[in-house]
Amino acid sequence: MHLHIPRSLRFRFFAALGGLLICAIVALAAISALVIFPVLQAEERGAVKRELDRVERSFQLEQQQLLAQVRDWAHWDDTYQFVQGDYPRYKDVNFSQEMFEDMRYQLMAFFNKAGEVYFLAGINPTTGNYQTCTTPNDECAWMESWVNRMQAAIEEDKADQSAIYADQEPVMVSSTPILRTDRSGSPAGWLFKTRNLDDEWLSFMEEYTGLPINLSLIQGAASSSDAFSFSGNTVHAERYLPIYSPLTPASLGIGIELNRTSYLTNLTTFRYVLLWTAVLMVLVIAVVLLLLEKIVLKPLRLLTQFTQQLDIHETDVHKLTRRNDEIGLLSRAFQEHLTCQQQLNEELLTLSTHDALTGLPNRRLFDQRLETAFNEADATSGSLAVMMLDIDHFKLYNDHYGHPEGDVCLQRIADAMHSLAQTRDFFIARTGGEEFCALLPHTSPDKARDIGEQLSAAIDDLQIPHSTSPVKPFVTISAGIAMLQDAKSQSPSAVVSCADQALYLAKEAGRHQVVLFRQPLASTEISPHNTSP
Numbered sequence: 001m002h003l004h005i006p007r008s009l010r011f012r013f014f015a016a017l018g019g020l021l022i023c024a025i026v027a028l029a030a031i032s033a034l035v036i037f038p039v040l041q042a043e044e045r046g047a048v049k050r051e052l053d054r055v056e057r058s059f060q061l062e063q064q065q066l067l068a069q070v071r072d073w074a075h076w077d078d079t080y081q082f083v084q085g086d087y088p089r090y091k092d093v094n095f096s097q098e099m100f101e102d103m104r105y106q107l108m109a110f111f112n113k114a115g116e117v118y119f120l121a122g123i124n125p126t127t128g129n130y131q132t133c134t135t136p137n138d139e140c141a142w143m144e145s146w147v148n149r150m151q152a153a154i155e156e157d158k159a160d161q162s163a164i165y166a167d168q169e170p171v172m173v174s175s176t177p178i179l180r181t182d183r184s185g186s187p188a189g190w191l192f193k194t195r196n197l198d199d200e201w202l203s204f205m206e207e208y209t210g211l212p213i214n215l216s217l218i219q220g221a222a223s224s225s226d227a228f229s230f231s232g233n234t235v236h237a238e239r240y241l242p243i244y245s246p247l248t249p250a251s252l253g254i255g256i257e258l259n260r261t262s263y264l265t266n267l268t269t270f271r272y273v274l275l276w277t278a279v280l281m282v283l284v285i286a287v288v289l290l291l292l293e294k295i296v297l298k299p300l301r302l303l304t305q306f307t308q309q310l311d312i313h314e315t316d317v318h319k320l321t322r323r324n325d326e327i328g329l330l331s332r333a334f335q336e337h338l339t340c341q342q343q344l345n346e347e348l349l350t351l352s353t354h355d356a357l358t359g360l361p362n363r364r365l366f367d368q369r370l371e372t373a374f375n376e377a378d379a380t381s382g383s384l385a386v387m388m389l390d391i392d393h394f395k396l397y398n399d400h401y402g403h404p405e406g407d408v409c410l411q412r413i414a415d416a417m418h419s420l421a422q423t424r425d426f427f428i429a430r431t432g433g434e435e436f437c438a439l440l441p442h443t444s445p446d447k448a449r450d451i452g453e454q455l456s457a458a459i460d461d462l463q464i465p466h467s468t469s470p471v472k473p474f475v476t477i478s479a480g481i482a483m484l485q486d487a488k489s490q491s492p493s494a495v496v497s498c499a500d501q502a503l504y505l506a507k508e509a510g511r512h513q514v515v516l517f518r519q520p521l522a523s524t525e526i527s528p529h530n531t532s533p
C-alpha cells in the first residue's frame with residue numbers, strides 16, 4: 001500500500017520540531033538515568049557512610065575508654081600486689097555490684113603471669129547478681145567461655161588491646177598486662193574487663209549518636225565494604241567489625257537505619273525540574289510553531305494562493321505586498337509580474353479577437369458571440385437576427401484607387417458601422433476582407449431591416465468616391481438578414497448561411513440594398529434602396 005505523506009512546510013516543521021522535542025526528552029531521560037540519578041544515589045550513600053563512620057568512631061571511643069580504664073587499674077601497685085597475693089583486702093576494698101553496674105562492666109578477670117586465672121568478678125547475665133570466683137566453675141560457669149578466649153589471647157600475645165568477643169552475645173573486651181604504677185619490672189599478670197553490648201549499651205549509643213543502631217553476629221571474616229539495603233523511605237546500612245574468635249572467623253555487624261528524606265527531596269525536586277523542563281520545551285516548540293505559522297507559513301500559503309490566482313481577499317494581498325521581508329519582496333515582484341502578464345493577456349486577447357486594420361471584432365469573436373446569442377435565444381425562445389454586410393464592387397475600388405486607399409476606405413466604413421452599433425446597441429464584426437457581420441439579439445425582422453438600412457445610409461453619408469462603381473459614384477454596401485427561425489437546422493452556422501444567401505440575393509438584385517431572408521428564397525423582401533439605380 002502506498003502511504004501518502006504530506007510534504008507541506010507545516011508538516012515538515014511539525015515533524016522536525018516534534019522529532020527535536022522527542023530527542024531532547026530522550027536525552028533528558030538518558031542524562032537523568034546515567035548521570036543525575038547515580039550522582040544522587042552516590043551522594044546518599046556518601047551521607048550514609050558518614051553516619052556509619054560516626055557510629056564506628058563512637059564505638060572506637062567506647063573501646064578506648066574501656067582500655068584506658070583497664071590500664072588505670074592494671075598499672076596500679078595495689079593491683080600488682082593483689083595478683084601476687086600480697087594484698088588480700090584488695091577485692092573487698094575495690095569491688096562491688098554497684099561499681100560494676102556504674103561502670104557497666106560485666107566481667108573483670110585477673111590472670112597471674114603464668115596465664116592462670118587468679119580472680120574473677122562479674123554480674124551474672126542470667127540472674128543479674130554480682131559474683132566473685134577463683135575458677136570459672138559452678139556458679140561462675142557462665143564466665144568459662146570468656147575466660148577461655150582471654151587465655152587464648154594471652155597465649156597469642158593479644159592481651160594488650162581492645163577487641164570484641166562473642167558467644168551468644170557480643171561483648172567489648174579490653175586487656176593489658178598488670179604492671180607497677182611506675183611501669184617498672186615485668187608484668188605480674190593480665191587484667192581483662194568486658195562490657196556487654198546489650199540493649200542498655202545500645203540505647204546509650206543511640207542517645208549518643210542520635211541514630212537507631214542494631215548489632216548482629218555474622219559467621220565469617222568481616223567484609224571490608226558496607227552493606228546497603230533500600231526500602232521505601234528508609235535505608236539500612238551495615239558496617240562490619242572483626243570479632244576476636246580463635247577458632248572460626250566471625251564479625252559484628254553494626255547496622256543503622258536512616259530516613260531517605262534528603263535523597264527523596266532531591267529526587268522530587270529533580271523530577272519537578274525535569275517535568276518543568278519538558279513542559280517548557282513543549283511550550284517553546286509550540287510557540288515556535290505558532291510563530292512560524294504566523295510569520296512564515298500563513299503568508300506563504302497566502303502567497304501560494306496569490307500566485308495560483310485562487311480565491312484570495314484583497315486585504316490579504318495588501319498585507320502580503322506591504323511586508324518588508326522576503327515574502328513582501330516576492331509578493332511585490334509577483335504582483336508586478338502579474339499586472340504585466342494581465343496587460344499582455346489583454347493585448348493578446350484583443351489581438352486575437354479584433355481586426356488589426358479596422359479595430360472591429362474579428363470572425364473569431366463574432367463566432368463566439370453568435371454561439372452565445374444563439375444559445376440564449378434558443379433557450380428563451382427569443383428572437384435573433386444576423387446581418388451580413390459587404391462593400392459593393394470593392395475590387396473595382398481597389399483596382400482604381402489602389403490597395404492602401406482601399407484600406408482607408410475599409411477603416412472609415414468600419415468606424416461608421418461601429419458608431420451606429422454603439423448607438424443602437426448591437427454587435428458588429430469584420431468577418432472577411434470587405435465583409436462585415438452584425439448580431440442583433442431581441443430584434444424583430446422589421447427592426448433588423450431598419451438597422452440594415454441605417455447602416456447602408458451611414459455608409460452612403462460617408463460619400464467615399466467610387467467612380468468605377470456601376471451602382472453609385474460613391475461607396476455603397478449590400479446587406480442580407482436572416483432570423484434564427486429561418487435556419488432549418490437551427491444552428492448558428494445555418495443562420496449565417498441564410499444571411500449569406502440573403503446577401504447574395506441583394507447583390508444579385510443590383511446591390512446597395514438590404515434583403516431579408518424569406519422561405520422560400522423566391523419570396524425574399526427587398527428594401528427600398530433597391531429602387532435606387
Ligand SMILES: Nc1nc2c(ncn2[C@@H]2O[C@H](COP(=O)(O)OP(=O)(O)OP(=O)(O)O)[C@@H](O)[C@H]2O)c(=O)[nH]1
Pocket residue numbers: 357390391392393394395396398402403404405406407410432433434507511
Ligand atoms: N484594400 C483592401 N482590399 C481588400 C482587403 N480584403 C479584401 N480586399 C479586396 O476586396 C475585394 C473583394 O472583391 P470581390 O470578392 O470580387 O467582390 P467585389 O469586387 O466587392 O464585388 P461584389 O462583392 O460582388 O460587389 C478583392 O479585390 C480583395 O482584394 C483589404 O484588407 N484591403
